[in-house]
Amino acid sequence: SNPQFQAAIPILQRIEDAGFEAYFVGGCVRDALLGLPIHDVDIATSAYPAEVKGIFRRTVDTGIQHGTVTVLDHGAGYEVTTFRTESGYQDFRRPDSVQFVRSLKEDQLRRDFTVNALAARHDGTVIDNFNGLADLHDHVLRAVGNPDDRFGEDALRMMRAVRFESQLGFTLEPATAQGISDNAPLLQHIAVERIATEFTRLLLGIDRRAGLRTLIDSGLYQYCPQFAAAGPALAQLAALPASQWPNAAVAWTLLVVTLGVAPRKFLRAWKQSNDLIEAVQAATSMWPALGGTVPDNWTLYAAGTRGVTVALTAYGCAHPDRDVTAIRAAYDGLSIHHKDELALSGSDLIAAGMQPGRAMGQALRRAERAVVTGTVANTRTALLAYVQAADQAD
Ligand code: ATP
Ligand code: MG
Numbered sequence: 001s002n003p004q005f006q007a008a009i010p011i012l013q014r015i016e017d018a019g020f021e022a023y024f025v026g027g028c029v030r031d032a033l034l035g036l037p038i039h040d041v042d043i044a045t046s047a048y049p050a051e052v053k054g055i056f057r058r059t060v061d062t063g064i065q066h067g068t069v070t071v072l073d074h075g076a077g078y079e080v081t082t083f084r085t086e087s088g089y090q091d092f093r094r095p096d097s098v099q100f101v102r103s104l105k106e107d108q109l110r111r112d113f114t115v116n117a118l119a120a121r122h123d124g125t126v127i128d129n130f131n132g133l134a135d136l137h138d139h140v141l142r143a144v145g146n147p148d149d150r151f152g153e154d155a156l157r158m159m160r161a162v163r164f165e166s167q168l169g170f171t172l173e174p175a176t177a178q179g180i181s182d183n184a185p186l187l188q189h190i191a192v193e194r195i196a197t198e199f200t201r202l203l204l205g206i207d208r209r210a211g212l213r214t215l216i217d218s219g220l221y222q223y224c225p226q227f228a229a230a231g232p233a234l235a236q237l238a239a240l241p242a243s244q245w246p247n248a249a250v251a252w253t254l255l256v257v258t259l260g261v262a263p264r265k266f267l268r269a270w271k272q273s274n275d276l277i278e279a280v281q282a283a284t285s286m287w288p289a290l291g292g293t294v295p296d297n298w299t300l301y302a303a304g305t306r307g308v309t310v311a312l313t314a315y316g317c318a319h320p321d322r323d324v325t326a327i328r329a330a331y332d333g334l335s336i337h338h339k340d341e342l343a344l345s346g347s348d349l350i351a352a353g354m355q356p357g358r359a360m361g362q363a364l365r366r367a368e369r370a371v372v373t374g375t376v377a378n379t380r381t382a383l384l385a386y387v388q389a390a391d392q393a394d
Pocket of ligand 2: 026027028039040
């Protein structure tokens, strides 16, 4: 019924016509059965990569060493991955060497949770070797097989567990939760970027509070960057109103202000992008001013459009009862929102007889501040007069 599945059905049929098995697998099956939107359709097959490439005219070797070939069809790309087992996990991380196999069940065995180990044929028949359907129905997240072994093989699965707990609103089955408590220190072996991806998704999920509670109660948080002593602050974060947070900048802003940490250093340790770091830095710079009356014009201006938007959105998430429309209105009402909008430029000052240099830069900054604070109108005449008067006073 889903258009993304519909478009991929001919791919599965072509593989079957060539004498192999092919299934939809992973998150797309889980999400479709839950009635959730689907991001990407993953296909698993008994055909080896070379055999997949023999079936389709146009393919790309996207991850051939892991058995993944992208099939191009009508302008779309479909990831087709050969059934595989993974073994020889070293350092508690996913191995990069895999064995291709012909059996679906063996492929399902290597997957992390029962609800992620469902497969579906092109006609919609679900192949459920590990009772994933029952767990899906009960909203339970359960490791495939022995949780202790599975988290020992790949410690990232523990972060995935708390992420799915929040993203799907599922409950961890007790032995799976225990497995996280018992194996939490292994998270140290996982790259920060991968931990961060899962943690951001936890923060943006529908049941962030449950995901955070498990992160705290299992002790897993201690092995996340900068969180060694963050237990109480994370509990505070978990106690914020339950509404879903809209984006990563808002989520990390709420985290940074709750922890009371310096945003740049903290977010760099978490390997976040410069774009996110700048947004959070700008938003947190005006955070202290949000508690009382409307912040002064210069604070608003310095935070910038994105900083103000992120700060006000985050503040609204933390304090849904407070009205921030007056602050938004004060920002919107500023006479300029960016230096580019200043009606006075360096060439204006040169034309008026000023020498380029440090003093000129200072004059322009003074003019900018005067306009933002409402001391002078943003016109060239008014600003020239203001700058020249200040110049004579110096
Ligand atoms: P989403 O796409 O919403 O992140 P997903 O379940 O599709 O969820 P992916 O990371 O896209 O997650 O992985 C696709 C599938 O591959 C999973 O459903 C799971 O079966 C398997 N998988 C992914 N990562 C792991 C892992 N670390 N250990 C075991 N199986 C995994
Ligand atoms: Mg996926």
